[in-house]
Amino acid sequence: MAELKVDADPGDVGFDAGRLARIDEHFGRYVDDGRLAGWTVAVARRGAVVHLAHRGLADVEAARPVADDTLWRIYSMTKPITSVAALMLHERGLLQLTDPISRWIPAFADLRVYRGGSAANPGTAPATEPVRVWHLLTHTAGLTYGFHHAHPVDEMYRSHGFEFGVPSGMDLAAACDAWAGIPLVHEPGAEWNYSVATDVLGRVVEVVSGQPLDAFFAEHITGPLDMADTAFHAADADRLAALYVPKPGGGLHRHDRMGAAALREPTFLSGGGGLVSTAADYHRFTQMLARGGELDGARLLGPRTVAYATRNHLPGGADLQDFGRPIFAESNYAGVGFGLGFSVVVDPAAGKAVTSTGEYAWGGLASTAFYVDPVEEITAMFFTQLMPSSTYPIRPQLRTLVNQALVA
Numbered sequence: 001m002a003e004l005k006v007d008a009d010p011g012d013v014g015f016d017a018g019r020l021a022r023i024d025e026h027f028g029r030y031v032d033d034g035r036l037a038g039w040t041v042a043v044a045r046r047g048a049v050v051h052l053a054h055r056g057l058a059d060v061e062a063a064r065p066v067a068d069d070t071l072w073r074i075y076s077m078t079k080p081i082t083s084v085a086a087l088m089l090h091e092r093g094l095l096q097l098t099d100p101i102s103r104w105i106p107a108f109a110d111l112r113v114y115r116g117g118s119a120a121n122p123g124t125a126p127a128t129e130p131v132r133v134w135h136l137l138t139h140t141a142g143l144t145y146g147f148h149h150a151h152p153v154d155e156m157y158r159s160h161g162f163e164f165g166v167p168s169g170m171d172l173a174a175a176c177d178a179w180a181g182i183p184l185v186h187e188p189g190a191e192w193n194y195s196v197a198t199d200v201l202g203r204v205v206e207v208v209s210g211q212p213l214d215a216f217f218a219e220h221i222t223g224p225l226d227m228a229d230t231a232f233h234a235a236d237a238d239r240l241a242a243l244y245v246p247k248p249g250g251g252l253h254r255h256d257r258m259g260a261a262a263l264r265e266p267t268f269l270s271g272g273g274g275l276v277s278t279a280a281d282y283h284r285f286t287q288m289l290a291r292g293g294e295l296d297g298a299r300l301l302g303p304r305t306v307a308y309a310t311r312n313h314l315p316g317g318a319d320l321q322d323f324g325r326p327i328f329a330e331s332n333y334a335g336v337g338f339g340l341g342f343s344v345v346v347d348p349a350a351g352k353a354v355t356s357t358g359e360y361a362w363g364g365l366a367s368t369a370f371y372v373d374p375v376e377e378i379t380a381m382f383f384t385q386l387m388p389s390s391t392y393p394i395r396p397q398l399r400t401l402v403n404q405a406l407v408a
Contacts, residue, residue, distance in 0.1 A: 202271020
C-alpha cells in the first residue's frame with residue numbers, strides 16, 4: 001500500500017513553512033463553518049512532500065475523521081489515468097491519434113450531427129469528419145454529458161438514461177453503442193465540449209488491448225505504480241468517505257443514493273469517472289507525470305509523450321473561452337487550453353492566476369483536484385467529497401495558497 005508522508009523541510013525546497021500553514025487555516029474555515037465535512041491536502045516539490053494535512057470528518061454521521069488511508073471518489077480525476085492508458089497503447093504503435101474510433105467501435109461509423117430543433121424532434125445531418133482518437137482525448141468529439149442541461153442533445157442523453165451514470169446493468173460497450181446513436185453536439189474537432197469522450201476512450205483501450213479496463217489499469221498503471229487502493233469500487237467500506245451536497249441555507253446533506261455506487265463492483269467501467277483512490281495513490285500518479293512518465297523504476301510513458309500530452313492541443317492555440325462551450329467543467333476557461341487528457345495553462349494573465357505557463361491539471365465532480373506545475377516542479381492535490389465541484393472556488397484558491405508560499 002502506498003504511503004504519503006512529509007519527507008522534506010519546506011525551506012529546503014523553497015517554501016516558507018509559515019505561509020504553507022495558510023492552506024490549512026483557509027480550508028479549515030470550510031470545515032469549521034460546515035461547508036465541507038473534511039479534506040486532505042498534499043503539496044510536493046521536486047518529488048518531496050513538504051505539506052500534508054487532514055481536517056474534519058470523512059463521515060459526519062459516523063464521526064469518522066479523515067485519515068491517511070481515507071478512500072475518495074475521484075470521479076473525473078479518473079480521466080487522466082484513462083488518457084495515460086491510451087497514450088501507452090499509442091507508444092506501442094497499436095493506435096494512432098488520427099485513427100477513426102469506428103475501427104474499434106463500429107457504431108461510430110455513421111454519425112449524425114445536431115443541426116436544430118428540439119430534443120424530441122431534432123434536425124440532423126451526417127457528420128463530415130469521423131471521431132478520431134485525439135478528439136476523445138481533447139473533448140472535441142462532439143459528445144456531451146446529460147448533466148450539462150445546456151443543449152437539446154444533453155436532454156437526449158438524459159432521456160436515454162445518461163445523466164450522472166448509465167442505465168442499470170449497462171456495460172461500457174453497450175453505452176458506447178448507445179452514445180453513437182445520439183446526434184453529436186457539433187462536428188468532430190470543431191469545438192470543445194466536456195463529455196463522455198473519455199468513457200469512449202476507455203472502450204477503445206479495452207478493444208485495442210484485449211483487456212477489460214480494470215484489468216488494463218491493474219496490470220499496466222496502478223500495479224506498476226503501487227496504487228493498490230485505486231479501483232472501480234471501494235473494497236473497504238469503512239475507509240470510504242461519505243458523499244455530500246450543500247443544503248439550501250447552509251450545512252451538508254449526505255448523498256448516499258449516488259455515493260453508495262462506489263461500494264459495489266460496477267457493470268459499467270467508467271474511464272471518465274469511475275475510480276476510487278487515496279491521496280497516497282494519486283500522489284504516485286502525479287509524481288509519475290512530473291517525472292516524465294516514470295516512478296521508482298516503473299516507466300509508463302516516455303518523457304516526450306508526457307510533454308506532448310501536456311501542451312495545448314486546441315486548434316490555433318485557442319483557450320477554452322474561445323473554443324469551448326460555456327458550461328460546467330473542471331477548469332477555468334480564460335487562459336486555459338486543453339491537452340491530451342489535461343487542462344493546460346496557456347496564459348496566466350488572461351486567467352488571472354498566479355501560476356506557470358504549462359501548468360496542467362484536472363479535478364472531479366466531488367471537488368477533488370490536482371495540478372502539476374512543471375516549471376516550478378510542484379504538484380498539489382486536494383481531496384474532499386462535496387458535489388458539485390462548482391460549489392466553491394477550491395481549485396483556484398488551492399493554487400494561490402500554494403504559490404504564495406513559494407519564496408525561492
